[in-house]
Amino acid sequence: MTALRVGLLGTGPWARLAHGPALAAHPDVDFAGVWGRRTEAATEVAELFGTRAYGDAGTLIADVDAVAIALPPALQAPLAARAARAGRHLLLDKPLADTVEGAREVVDAVEQAGVRSVVFFTLRFDTASAEWIGRQAAAGGWYTGRADWYGAVFGAGDSPFADSPWRREKGGLWDVGPHALSVLLPVLGDVTAIAAARGPGDTVHLTLRHDSGASSTAVLTLTAPPAGAGVAVEFRGTHGVAAYPDELAGPATDAFARAIDVLAGGEPHGCDARFGLRVTEILAAVEELIAGV
Structure with a gap:
């Protein structure tokens, strides 16, 4: 196989x-x-990984077969659409965009250009986690589920993401909400109704209805006390209770390598730009529900 540039x-x-x-x-x-918004940062990262720093995003896009994007969602979406229109495959991060319009622009560009897209929802590419999610989806018969993400990004004091302006602005809904939805949707089906309420800090409580008839809840935050941080996912139904095992997921680099495999191999995967758009639509609907509350 020719290496993907x-x-x-x-x-x-x-x-x-x-x-x-x-x-x-x-x-x-x-x-x-x-490429980075700061030339010195691009040089530093390039040296760290033995590659070249580019001073212009368009020049980098022109030189490659695919782009991987690790930028805030408001910046990712227009660059992803630009790269897709140039015929480049896309390895994107979640959330796809910070608006429905931005996410739809990416999907339209991908579909018109016929390029491949993968959105890196971490648990869907971690081998053990993806297998666990797949087993629950295949089992069916679920009555309800929950997916709670208690992050302590702004409380732990040593998180590398604590200085992220977009996370401070958008909160847990947009940062960890995509993780929760990436587990709930493949098991329970698409969301057909939403209720939401604010909690302390940036905390958002969701209640969702799915097209399978099941319901689910989610608690999403980046401001949990460090001692109360963690993830809890479970489904209840005719088979009993299925709880996501603690410490099941492996290193993020291994999961990202699997996402690269999918993009390079052209394998179909549920976490493409269109799924990223659907997640963005749900997040935006929740944001509208809690606006001003």
């Missing part, structure tokens, strides 16, 4: 912790270069 757009913590290491180590990838 991939460029990375973004130089923040996630680019350094997940995208860069996985791209540099992948045997089927030629890690062509890095």
Whole structure:
């Protein structure tokens, strides 16, 4: 197989912790270069992973077969659409965009250009987690489910993401909400009704109705006390209770490597740009429900 020539757009913590290491180590990838909004940061990341720093995003896009994007959603969406229109495959992060219109622009560009897209919902590409989700989806018969993400990004004091302006603005709904939806939707079906309420800090409580007839709940926050942080996912139904095992997920770099496999191999996967659009639509609907509350 000819190596997929991939460029990375973004130089923040996630680019350094997940995208860069996985791209540099992948045997089927030629890690062509890095672009960032700050030239010095692009140079630093390029040196870290033995590749080239680009001073212009368009030049990098022109030089590659695919782009991996590790940027805030408001920046990711227009660059992803631009790259797709140039015929480049897309390895994107969640959330796809910070507006429905931005996400739809990406989907339209992908479909018109006929390029491949993968959105990195971490648990859907972690091997053990994806297998667990797949088993619950195949089992069916679920009456209800929950997916609670209690993040302590702004309470732990040592999170590399604590300085993220978009996370401070959009909160847990947009940062960890995509993780919850990426587990609930494949098991219980698409969302047909939404109720939401605010909690302390950035906390949002969701109640969802799914097209399977099941209901679900989710608690989403980045401001949990560190001692109360964690993830809890479970489904209840005719088979009993299925709870997501603690410490099931492996390193993010391994999951990202699997996402690269999917993009490079052209395998169909449920986490594409269209799924990213649907998640964005749900998040935006929740945001509208709680606006001003």
